[in-house]
Amino acid sequence: MRFSGASPRSSPQKKRDGAFFSRLAVLYSGALICALLSLGIGRYSLPPGLIADIFLSKINLVEPYWDKTLETVVLNVRLPRIGLAILVGGALSVSGASYQTLFKNPMVSPAILGVSAGAGFGAALAMIHNAPWWQIQLSAFIFGLAAVLAAYLIAWTFGRQELTAMILAGVIISSLFGALLSILKLLADTDSALPSIVFWLMGSLGRGSNRDVLVMLPSLVISLGLLFLFRHQINALSAGEDEAATLGVNVSLIKPVVVLAATLMTVVSVSICGIVGWVGLVVPHLSRMLAGAGYPRLMAVSFGLGGLGLLLMDDLVRALPGAELPLGVMTSLVGAPVFVLLLSRVRKGWL
Amino acid sequence: MLAVTGLSFRYARDRAVLNNISFDLPQGEALALLGPNGTGKTTLMRCLLGLLKPGGGRVDLLGHDVLRLSARQRARMMAYVPQSSALTFPYDVLEVVMMGRLPHLGFGASPSREDRLEVEKALAVMDVAHLAGRLFQRLSGGEKQLVVIARALAQKARLLVLDEPTANLDFFNQTRTLKIMRSLTRQGQTILWTTHSPDQALLVADRLVMMKDGLVYARGRPEEVITGDNLSALYGLSAVVAETPVVSAGKPVKVCVPLMDEPEKERDGR
Numbered sequence: 214m215r216f217s218g219a220s221p222r223s224s225p226q227k228k229r230d231g232a233f234f235s236r237l238a239v240l241y242s243g244a245l246i247c248a249l250l251s252l253g254i255g256r257y258s259l260p261p262g263l264i265a266d267i268f269l270s271k272i273n274l275v276e277p278y279w280d281k282t283l284e285t286v287v288l289n290v291r292l293p294r295i296g297l298a299i300l301v302g303g304a305l306s307v308s309g310a311s312y313q314t315l316f317k318n319p320m321v322s323p324a325i326l327g328v329s330a331g332a333g334f335g336a337a338l339a340m341i342h343n344a345p346w347w348q349i350q351l352s353a354f355i356f357g358l359a360a361v362l363a364a365y366l367i368a369w370t371f372g373r374q375e376l377t378a379m380i381l382a383g384v385i386i387s388s389l390f391g392a393l394l395s396i397l398k399l400l401a402d403t404d405s406a407l408p409s410i411v412f413w414l415m416g417s418l419g420r421g422s423n424r425d426v427l428v429m430l431p432s433l434v435i436s437l438g439l440l441f442l443f444r445h446q447i448n449a450l451s452a453g454e455d456e457a458a459t460l461g462v463n464v465s466l467i468k469p470v471v472v473l474a475a476t477l478m479t480v481v482s483v484s485i486c487g488i489v490g491w492v493g494l495v496v497p498h499l500s501r502m503l504a505g506a507g508y509p510r511l512m513a514v515s516f517g518l519g520g521l522g523l524l525l526m527d528d529l530v531r532a533l534p535g536a537e538l539p540l541g542v543m544t545s546l547v548g549a550p551v552f553v554l555l556l557s558r559v560r561k562g563w564l
Numbered sequence: 565m566l567a568v569t570g571l572s573f574r575y576a577r578d579r580a581v582l583n584n585i586s587f588d589l590p591q592g593e594a595l596a597l598l599g600p601n602g603t604g605k606t607t608l609m610r611c612l613l614g615l616l617k618p619g620g621g622r623v624d625l626l627g628h629d630v631l632r633l634s635a636r637q638r639a640r641m642m643a644y645v646p647q648s649s650a651l652t653f654p655y656d657v658l659e660v661v662m663m664g665r666l667p668h669l670g671f672g673a674s675p676s677r678e679d680r681l682e683v684e685k686a687l688a689v690m691d692v693a694h695l696a697g698r699l700f701q702r703l704s705g706g707e708k709q710l711v712v713i714a715r716a717l718a719q720k721a722r723l724l725v726l727d728e729p730t731a732n733l734d735f736f737n738q739t740r741t742l743k744i745m746r747s748l749t750r751q752g753q754t755i756l757w758t759t760h761s762p763d764q765a766l767l768v769a770d771r772l773v774m775m776k777d778g779l780v781y782a783r784g785r786p787e788e789v790i791t792g793d794n795l796s797a798l799y800g801l802s803a804v805v806a807e808t809p810v811v812s813a814g815k816p817v818k819v820c821v822p823l824m825d826e827p828e829k830e831r832d833g834r
Contacts, residue, residue, distance in 0.1 A: 226658060226680050229697070317652045442672040449663050451653060456646055459613055460719070461639030461667030506653035507662075509674070 233510055236503055240514065244299065244521040251295050251524060252287055255531050259283065289423060297421040298527040299520035300429050301486055302496075304436070304478040306519025307512055309493030310500065311440055311475045314451045314508050315468065316376050323479040323493035326379065326472070327386035331360025332483040334390045337397040337410045346420065349413075350484040357480035360386050365472065376454070416487035416541030418527050425485045432481045436474035440512060443467055448508035489541045491548025492523055498555050565591040565754050566612070566723055570621035573607055581607045583778045584621070589771065591722070594745060594755040596765040596786065599775035600799055605758045608775070609727060612756070614638050626722065639667035643716035645726040649708060657695045657703070657711050661686055664718030686717040690744065706737030713744065724748065726757040730764060742768050762790045762805075762820040774798055787818070795820060802826035 253259040267287050269275040277284070308323040316325070324330070335356025339349040367382035368375065401407040440447065446467045449457040454464050479493070496519040497511065503518070504510040526543050566589040573582040581604045589595045597605050610616040612623055614630045623630040625641050633641070643664070651660070664686065665679040675683075687693040690710045695703065700711065709729065716724055729745070730738040746768050749755055759765055765772055765786050772789045774781040776798055782789045795803040802823040807816045 226683070226696075229658070314653070319652060445666055445669055445674075448659075449666050451651060451655070452649060452663065455610075455613075455615055456644070456649065458615055458635050459639060459642070459644035460663055461636040463635045501654060505659060506651070506655045507659045 233504060237513060237517070240503075240517040240521065244517055244524070247521060247524055247528075248295050248299060251528050252291050254528050255286070255291060257283065257286060259287065293423045293426050294418050294421045294527065295524060296426045297418050297429065297485060298524040300426065300433060301418070301482040301489065302492055302523025302526075303516035303520035304429075304433055304482045305489065305493040305523075306496035306500070306515040307437065307440065308475040308479045308482075310497035310508070310511050310515040311447065311471050312493075313497055314447055314511070315471045316380060317451055317453065318380070319498065320494075321380070322490075323475065324387070324488075324490075326364045326383040326476065327360035327390060328357045328476055328479045329483055329488050330387040330390035330394070331363075332357030332480060333414055333488060334360075334394045334397065336413050336484075336487070337394055337401070337406075340409050340413070341397055341401045341406045343406070353484040354480055356390075357483055358476065360390055361472070361476045361480075412539065413487045414541070415539030416489040416544070417537070417539050418486050419537060421486065429481050429485060432477050436478040437516070439470055439474040443470055444509040444512060447471055451506070451508065487539075487541065489523070489544050491544045491552070492519055495548050495552050495555065496522055499551075502558075565589055565626060566756065567624040568608075568612070568621070569624070571608070571611060571618050571623065572620040573604075573611055573616065573618045580619075581778050582611070582618070585775075585778075585780055586621075587771075587773050587780065587783055589723075589754060589756060591754055592749060592752045593770040594749045594757070594768055595771040595773065596769035597756070597758040597773050597775060598760070598762060598765055598790075598798075599781070601760075603775045604778045605775055606727065609725060609756075609758060613642065613644055613725060636667050639719060639721070641721055642723040642725060643719040643721035645709075645712050645716045645724065645729060647727045647729075647731055648705070649712045651700055655700045657687075657692070657698050657700055658683065660700050660711055661715045661718050664715040667719060682718050682720065686714040689717055690714040705732045706734065706740070709733060709737065709741060710744075713741075717748075722754055724753055724755045726755065728758050728760065730759070730761070738764070762795060763818075766790055766818050766820070790818075790820065 249264070250261065252264045253261060263279065263283070264287060266275045267277075267279070267284055270277050270284075271288075305323050309321070312321045312323060312325055313319060332353040336349050336353040338356070339352035344352070364379065364382040364386040367385065368379040371378040398407060398410060401410055446457070446462045449460045449462050450464070450467065450471075452460070454468075457467075458464050482489070497515050500511055500514040500518050504514040523540075523544070526547060527540055530538050530540055530543050568585055568587050571582055571585040572580060574580045585608060587595070597608065599605050607616065611618045612630065614623075614633065614635070617631060625633070625638070628637075628641075630638065661683045662675055662679070665675055665682060668679065669675060684693070687696060690713055692707065692710045692714060695707060695711065700708065703711065709732075713726075713729075726745070729741050733741060742764055745755055745757070749768075749770070769786045771783070772786040773783045774789060774794065781798055782794055790805055792802075792804040795801075795805065803820060804823060805818055805820050807818055810817045
């Protein structure tokens with residue numbers, strides 16, 4: 214075959230790659246800088262120099278000259294909280310981007326298969342039994358997974374794991390667990406359990422600890438690793454299952470892998486910080502503006518942008534005077550208008 | 565190259581959609597599947613592509629049973645161009661064509677320099693290199709078709725399967741697509757495509773399979789099989805195939821025309 218050969222050096226592909234990688238570098242270094250600055254935000258406002266010294270003292274380069282409580286605040290309260298904000302924001306966003314690509318549907322969020330509703334029920338169930346915090350998290354995790362499994366099985370009975378059937382099954386399961394949660398709320402002690410349930414459902418990173426970061430990391434690494442390995446196959450699924458199959462995708466393998474990885478990331482996030490909406494819906498769309506629709510790049514940008522976004526939301530929560538606004542409330546307050554703006558920009562493609 | 569032997573298919577308990585279909589397609593030829601709506605062409609194509617498991621018979625591609633190949637192996641031998649391709653998200657043309665390199669990517673690997681070159685070649689062959697940075701969603705139907713064919717070419721598959729490639733196109737783009745298909749076969753590409761236009765089959769096909777009610781009604785060289793009688797029986801109407809005085813490539817150009825004033829005939833099997 215003849216072709217008028219543009220050498221790859223001067224090709225539009227190379228140029229586009231350059232633009233992408235510089236954006237990615239700016240995004241991640243921006244996130245890192247924000248994370249460091251965020252250590253200073255909160256009830257005790259700390260200058261960056263002091264924070265740097267606290268870190269340096271840990272490797273014996275600086276003699277401590279500060280109150281011991283400040284060190285605890287920075288290393289055991291703020292550091293895990295910031296780490297969790299980035300990990301949870303990134304996880305929810307990649308999960309949303311994966312589901313949207315798989316289902317070819319821009320309205321899909323990580324909660325689509327019922328994971329949030331299930332986890333909410335699980336957490337509430339543990340709370341009305343006055344269980345300790347780790348049991349609440351475990352219960353949320355188990356019921357979140359159970360909800361997705363139930364949705365998957367319902368879709369399975371329709372035959373070929375039809376994608377529409379899966380979305381419908383997710384709606385059914387969410388509604389069911391929503392109803393069960395209402396029963397628990399009715400039964401809950403109005404002085405102790407009910408307020409905790411309500412507060413949990415609004416999402417918060419306030420109880421995040423270093424242990425949570427350690428719990429979250431393995432599942433995050435596994436999920437992101439799986440999604441990364443199959444990123445080009447997932448990308449092809451956006452053209453539909455049949456076309457993907459003719460492009461060489463083993464659809465019956467990749468689909469459950471995506472559901473598993475996205476669910477695992479979401480359920481761990483929700484178990485740790487309750488229900489934080491909008492991030493997994495909005496961030497993938499913002500990321501497409503930066504990176505295009507191709508899944509491999511979308512994944513990389515979604516994680517960084519989601520992490521940075523949730524970090525800034527949580528900073529806002531911590532910096533605002535008065536009682537802390539729940540994180541989920543903040544993301545909804547910000548997410549809704551952002552989504553309206555997005556819709557006005559890209560509506561032609563969707564409607 | 566492609567051998568279909570005794571292929572049968574039925575959806576659960578329905579009557580057979582495909583019944584004992586057999587035909588061959590040698591390397592470097594273009595085969596057209598012609599037949600009325602609902603006659604099983606799409607089902608046949610899905611069986612060929614390995615998307616459906618036939619109830620009986622087999623499909624051999626380059627000596628391999630299609631069902632025993634992995635999706636990846638199939639995609640290296642056979643590329644598919646759907647009737648219309650819709651992407652929900654804003655993919656650009658380069659990304660769409662790069663999807664064609666998927667069956668050649670190593671496990672977990674990113675596209676290499678060679679993959680990029682193949683994408684550029686495919687764009688150049690289809691004469692759509694200027695569309696590279698455009699959003700696929702915003703292209704016209706004709707441009708989309710060319711891009712999806714470029715994606716199929718990037719797959720470097722020996723067999724190209726196209727589902728009614730001219731269905732949504734205007735006269736110019738239909739002709740352009742047909743010309744591309746013809747030039748591809750001349751370069752050794754094997755093509756199988758479905759069509760509703762006997763005229764187009766006469767222009768491009770080396771072989772023709774006429775299907776009716778899940779059976780092969782007739783097969784052979786297009787100029788032998790596409791006759792007024794066959795078309796009349798196939799579609800249940802009165803049609804003639806006329807030779808025009810126009811000569812192209814040493815042969816008179818033939819056209820198929822339905823006779824509007826004749827009554828419709830009883831269609832067999834309905």
